[in-house]
Amino acid sequence: MLQNQYDIVIIGAGPAGLIAAIESYKSSRKILILEKMHKPALKLKISGKGRCNITNDAELGDFISHFGKNGRFLKFAFANFFNTDLIKYFGKLGVRFKLERGGRYFPQNDDAGEIAKVLLDKVQSLNIPISTNSEVISITKLPDNNFVIAVNKKGLAGNRNTQRIQIKADKVVLAAGGKSYPRTGSNGAGFKLASQLGHAITPVSPSLVPIETKGNTAKNLHGLSLKNVKAQVWRGNKKVDERFGEMVFTDFGLSGPIILSLSKTVVKLVNNKEKVFISIDLKPALDHKMLERRIIREIDEHSKQGFKNLLKKLLPEKLVSVFVKKLEIPEEKQLSRINSEERKKLRILLKEFQFEVIGYRSFNHAIVTSGGICIKEINSQTMESKLVKGLYFAGEIIDIDADTGGFNLQAAFSTGWIAGKNAVHALG
Numbered sequence: 175m176l177q178n179q180y181d182i183v184i185i186g187a188g189p190a191g192l193i194a195a196i197e198s199y200k201s202s203r204k205i206l207i208l209e210k211m212h213k214p215a216l217k218l219k220i221s222g223k224g225r226c227n228i229t230n231d232a233e234l235g236d237f238i239s240h241f242g243k244n245g246r247f248l249k250f251a252f253a254n255f256f257n258t259d260l261i262k263y264f265g266k267l268g269v270r271f272k273l274e275r276g277g278r279y280f281p282q283n284d285d286a287g288e289i290a291k292v293l294l295d296k297v298q299s300l301n302i303p304i305s306t307n308s309e310v311i312s313i314t315k316l317p318d319n320n321f322v323i324a325v326n327k328k329g330l331a332g333n334r335n336t337q338r339i340q341i342k343a344d345k346v347v348l349a350a351g352g353k354s355y356p357r358t359g360s361n362g363a364g365f366k367l368a369s370q371l372g373h374a375i376t377p378v379s380p381s382l383v384p385i386e387t388k389g390n391t392a393k394n395l396h397g398l399s400l401k402n403v404k405a406q407v408w409r410g411n412k413k414v415d416e417r418f419g420e421m422v423f424t425d426f427g428l429s430g431p432i433i434l435s436l437s438k439t440v441v442k443l444v445n446n447k448e449k450v451f452i453s454i455d456l457k458p459a460l461d462h463k464m465l466e467r468r469i470i471r472e473i474d475e476h477s478k479q480g481f482k483n484l485l486k487k488l489l490p491e492k493l494v495s496v497f498v499k500k501l502e503i504p505e506e507k508q509l510s511r512i513n514s515e516e517r518k519k520l521r522i523l524l525k526e527f528q529f530e531v532i533g534y535r536s537f538n539h540a541i542v543t544s545g546g547i548c549i550k551e552i553n554s555q556t557m558e559s560k561l562v563k564g565l566y567f568a569g570e571i572i573d574i575d576a577d578t579g580g581f582n583l584q585a586a587f588s589t590g591w592i593a594g595k596n597a598v599h600a601l602g
């Protein structure tokens with residue numbers, strides 16, 4: 175049964191809100207978590223394709239660089255609660271981790287559900303109530319410094335009625351997430367709540383999001399995943415970003431880790447109406463000269479074979495017919511008859527397999543939200559609003575977002591940890 179006055183109300187039962195609740199716990203204090211969905215931590219449970227890439231073993235400077243220019247905002251939070259602290263934190267809750275390629279930490283049993291479960295068990299053991307089906311629709315600050323939180327509380331199963339209730343709180347932690355994957359609950363409502371209280375919102379766009387490309391090439395390669403390739407973003411004839419690693423073709427364009435990481439750059443350019451290309455280097459370990467030598471060697475050794483056989487040696491099966499079509503060289507043409515111009519065309523296509531970008535997928539498919547509560551208006555040492563005393567922010571709602579690799583969850587946990595500790599401390 176909800177009461178009408180709490181010391182601290184936390185809005186959002188994602189990773190940021192849950193850790194904030196645990197860290198704000200004091201037996202003498204009344205704490206409440208309000209969660210709009212029927213269950214808490216829905217996004218956390220599907221993170222890392224259900225395996226939860228919880229953090230990364232990068233050292234501080236490198237870690238922060240994955241957040242781009244706003245990364246410096248996290249310096250204090252990370253100095254106080256960083257990757258090794260997070261691993262120990264969950265270690266105490268009984269979770270064991272393993273370290274994978276790219277410094278990525280996953281729970282040993284590959285189960286994101288376990289991460290959510292131990293957090294929720296901890297919250298329960300502290301007797302902190304989570305009120306689910308409770309959507310916060312407004313927050314107002316009263317002259318006596320209390321907050322009034324208006325909540326639409328959906329009825330229990332079978333009862334469709336929604337009840338409007340009001341709750342008072344001394345401190346509020348707003349951890350309602352961003353706008354990505356709205357089916358998990360975070361639909362951008364947190365931004366509206368913050369702006370009602372006077373906060374500026376840096377314009378939001380999807381990030382870590384698949385890219386849509388022109389034509390049918392990607393569609394024809396749908397499902398093909400490439401490892402150890404380099405993808406570059408080109409604005410006109412200027413290279414603006416690049417990543418090395420793994421990617422995948424989809425029926426609308428490009429996805430996979432390196433494409434998602436490049437998407438922040440791509441989305442900005444597309445929003446500025448720039449012409450953008452993604453160029454894939456299929457042979458990044460070989461420069462043009464080395465590749466030319468490799469092609470000549472193959473031709474010399476198999477001069478009686480057809481052109482298709484050469485492509486089969488250089489490319490995954492699915493790419494062969496696409497290359498034949500693009501190069502306009504008959505697949506049966508004998509290798510001994512391939513001339514230097516044709517070799518050059520092949521070499522260039524292997525190094526610069528280009529796709530024109532026509533857009534990006536919506537928030538429904540974005541791993542994170544770029545933009546959010548303007549960091550200039552938040553005290554980075556406490557996560558308290560500089561405009562509204564007693565209001566704290568944590569997690570993806572803040573204008574911080576990073577590459578894939580466990581950086582985003584670490585940010586949610588670190589900012590939640592700081593916000594929780596400071597909210598309870600400020601109560602005195």
Ligand SMILES: Cc1cc2nc3c(=O)[nH]c(=O)nc-3n(C[C@H](O)[C@H](O)[C@H](O)COP(=O)(O)OP(=O)(O)OC[C@H]3O[C@@H](n4cnc5c(N)ncnc54)[C@H](O)[C@@H]3O)c2cc1C
Nearest residue numbers: 186188189190210221222227310351359569570580582583
């Ligand atoms: C598919 C997917 C996979 C991901 N995998 C990884 C990964 O492996 N590693 C990584 O580092 N990051 C990953 N991320 C990103 C990471 O999950 C998020 O950055 C992180 O969950 C943000 O935590 P949060 O607590 O700020 O927000 P959220 O997890 O979004 O939680 C916010 C909560 O607030 C609730 N809420 C929203 N509005 C209201 C309201 N008005 N009233 C009450 N409650 C409200 C929501 O229902 C939600 O439960 C992934 C994201 C997605 C979508």
